[in-house]
Amino acid sequence: MAVVGFAHAPHVPETFGTTNGVEMLVPCFQQLYSQLGITKSDIDFWCSGSSDYLAGRAFSFISAVDAIGAVPPINESHVEMDAAWALYEAWVKLRSGQAKTALVYGFGKSSAGTLRQILTMQLDPYLVTPLWPDAWSIAGLQARAGLDAGRWTERDMAAVAAGEGGDVESLLDTPYVADPLRAHDIAPITDGAAAIVLAVGDRARELCERPAWITGMAHRVDTPTLGARDLTVSPSTSAAAQAVTGGNTSFDIAELHAPFSHQQLILAEAIGLTNGTKVNPSGGALAANPMFAAGLERIGFAAEAIMAGSANRALAHATSGPALQQNLVTVLDSEARR
Amino acid sequence: MNFPAAVLGTGQTHHVTKRTDVSMAGMCREAIDRALVDAGLTIADIDAVVVGKAPDLFEGVMMPELYLADALGATGKPLLRVHTAGSVGGSTGVVATNLVQAGVHKRVLAIAWEKQSESNAMWALSIPVPFTMPVGAGAGGYFAPHVRSYIRRSNAPSHIGAMVAVKDRRNGAKNPLAHLKQPDITLESVLASQMLWDPIRFDETCPSSDGACAMVIGDEEAATAVEATGKKVAWVHGTAMRTEPTTFAGRDQVNPQAGQDAAAALWRAAGISDPLNEIDVAEIYVPFSWFEPMWLENLGFVPQGDGWKLTDKGETEIGGILPVNPSGGVLSSNPIGASGLIRFAEAAKQVMGRAGAYQVEGARKAFGHAYGGGSQYFSMWVVGSEKR
Numbered sequence: 001m002a003v004v005g006f007a008h009a010p011h012v013p014e015t016f017g018t019t020n021g022v023e024m025l026v027p028c029f030q031q032l033y034s035q036l037g038i039t040k041s042d043i044d045f046w047c048s049g050s051s052d053y054l055a056g057r058a059f060s061f062i063s064a065v066d067a068i069g070a071v072p073p074i075n076e077s078h079v080e081m082d083a084a085w086a087l088y089e090a091w092v093k094l095r096s097g098q099a100k101t102a103l104v105y106g107f108g109k110s111s112a113g114t115l116r117q118i119l120t121m122q123l124d125p126y127l128v129t130p131l132w133p134d135a136w137s138i139a140g141l142q143a144r145a146g147l148d149a150g151r152w153t154e155r156d157m158a159a160v161a162a163g164e165g166g167d168v169e170s171l172l173d174t175p176y177v178a179d180p181l182r183a184h185d186i187a188p189i190t191d192g193a194a195a196i197v198l199a200v201g202d203r204a205r206e207l208c209e210r211p212a213w214i215t216g217m218a219h220r221v222d223t224p225t226l227g228a229r230d231l232t233v234s235p236s237t238s239a240a241a242q243a244v245t246g247g248n249t250s251f252d253i254a255e256l257h258a259p260f261s262h263q264q265l266i267l268a269e270a271i272g273l274t275n276g277t278k279v280n281p282s283g284g285a286l287a288a289n290p291m292f293a294a295g296l297e298r299i300g301f302a303a304e305a306i307m308a309g310s311a312n313r314a315l316a317h318a319t320s321g322p323a324l325q326q327n328l329v330t331v332l333d334s335e336a337r338r
Numbered sequence: 339m340n341f342p343a344a345v346l347g348t349g350q351t352h353h354v355t356k357r358t359d360v361s362m363a364g365m366c367r368e369a370i371d372r373a374l375v376d377a378g379l380t381i382a383d384i385d386a387v388v389v390g391k392a393p394d395l396f397e398g399v400m401m402p403e404l405y406l407a408d409a410l411g412a413t414g415k416p417l418l419r420v421h422t423a424g425s426v427g428g429s430t431g432v433v434a435t436n437l438v439q440a441g442v443h444k445r446v447l448a449i450a451w452e453k454q455s456e457s458n459a460m461w462a463l464s465i466p467v468p469f470t471m472p473v474g475a476g477a478g479g480y481f482a483p484h485v486r487s488y489i490r491r492s493n494a495p496s497h498i499g500a501m502v503a504v505k506d507r508r509n510g511a512k513n514p515l516a517h518l519k520q521p522d523i524t525l526e527s528v529l530a531s532q533m534l535w536d537p538i539r540f541d542e543t544c545p546s547s548d549g550a551c552a553m554v555i556g557d558e559e560a561a562t563a564v565e566a567t568g569k570k571v572a573w574v575h576g577t578a579m580r581t582e583p584t585t586f587a588g589r590d591q592v593n594p595q596a597g598q599d600a601a602a603a604l605w606r607a608a609g610i611s612d613p614l615n616e617i618d619v620a621e622i623y624v625p626f627s628w629f630e631p632m633w634l635e636n637l638g639f640v641p642q643g644d645g646w647k648l649t650d651k652g653e654t655e656i657g658g659i660l661p662v663n664p665s666g667g668v669l670s671s672n673p674i675g676a677s678g679l680i681r682f683a684e685a686a687k688q689v690m691g692r693a694g695a696y697q698v699e700g701a702r703k704a705f706g707h708a709y710g711g712g713s714q715y716f717s718m719w720v721v722g723s724e725k726r
Binding site: 018019020046051052053057058059061062063065066069070071072073074075076077078079080081085088089092093095096097098118119121122123124125126129218219220221222223224225235236239320321322325326 | 340341361362391392393394395396397398399400401402404405406407408412413414415416417418419420421422423429432433436437439440441442462463465467468469470578579580581582583584586594595596599600603711714715
């Protein structure tokens, strides 16, 4: 099974489109159809990821179906998660032999509300949410725990944000936003949407000259109790990575979904990435973090590198929940090894 | 690679208006523990957890499965959260089954719930959507015109809806977990109940319930191990899901194409050519009584216009040609997110011979069904006592 096409909406701080994603999704679908020479009737299974809380309305994903024009009816499902998990559901459907092609999409309009506060509603509603620790505060606690434990320095964090050839010194001169996080340590607010087409075997070869074969996919969740886990490590990422890499962690590129700079350090270590792997050539979530599509985009960017011939083996990671609670790892290869 | 899958065990909470004694976590755990006991397993035997729930705004927690990971026994395991509106419980069963059918996992726990007392679901379902005409009339107000339209086009007599209500509530009285137990309900009492959304009366509507349902789906090896203990499992013969938009020109909301297509795909997958005669018992998502005859036609059990005739002849009672909702159905218990999985679980219980006082004698093939949104999301399955 392979990724044969990827498209995403422009990464913007605020789209004028509605919260159901339709205006961002239609151009993505059109791009994929024309690129692959297919129509919506060529898709056997559809799966999407989004969040009602981001839209501020129950059943927001229902009107997203309008972007498809699902007449006649489609075989479709939806996860209330990042669309990387929708891709997982599609991967399962294709593996079971019930479909040969799938289109997976995700969307989120973070600008519709105050994201850092909305994400607080993911916490234990009886004991933690009433204290309103927002997403930045929780990530700040995580970053502080790593600094105190000597796992990383503020300079290491700035280096993640600066990327290759970036100016670390000037970043370190900027003020704290949520001590020890500075603005560059925090993913920007991004509205966006993304879509990926999956196909099986010969169908993938028909649709794409150099398909990005998915050779493994796994995900795990950690405890929600922030005080019950070591925030400086990510056991769920380690377990998922171990399950799909079998210990072979040499990749040309890795796309890691790290909405905070220090989380990239945690993830790279949890996966066991080596120096030969280029991390986040797309810029990662610190460059653009369209909620509920950002994890799917990591898979898309990794696949795109393989389809374009600039990588042969790639890893993509997606996260969800406070302080990297839930993690998914995908391995993509230029050759169908399994 | 399509591996056989079977239901190993099911568990439900009792369904009531308000569970003030437990949190969401405690309520889910009750259903999970009962399903594990029913399957003869412990949480350590579970490879992955699939969660289903209708909208997060009902309880005011964003993606509650994240905070529930420990309570669900999911920590350290894969956790998937499915959400396909009112059909979500059914979709949860389908996704959990697919994980086994794809050979990804051996034993998967499906859990669905709703704690409706945390909000007012009837009105939460009427939130205005951009570019869609607001109804603002609650779920009953949305569906009442469809029922009226059905009555007009099928010439059904006006007592059919009340007959369904009487049957389902009397069946519910035999189900120890049902929310509404009304053994003494009569056609006259239903017809005398208040008209809410003409032609839907108070006694023809589902209750708002708190409740949870869990199910363990296993692969062939796991199922054979349960069978070796002398207990039956429910082999999954087929699943189907279909979606269409809420509105489009010419959409038939009385007999939606998505439901017809899903049923056709399901019968094909399960190798069934004559559903009325081959299916022994059906658990159909009937939140308003008139949806029984409507769905009997939509699903292909009878030709268009004949659904009410089957009900009128008493053929959907326990003992009829197609017993529908022997558990009492959605009309007796409706924790929305769980309701679809309950239909799937009740179908499984029938072919496993574990339905107690409302067991349909000799049930070998059963049908479970869920629908959602504005009647545009469908999920369904057929389970059997034999592997096929």
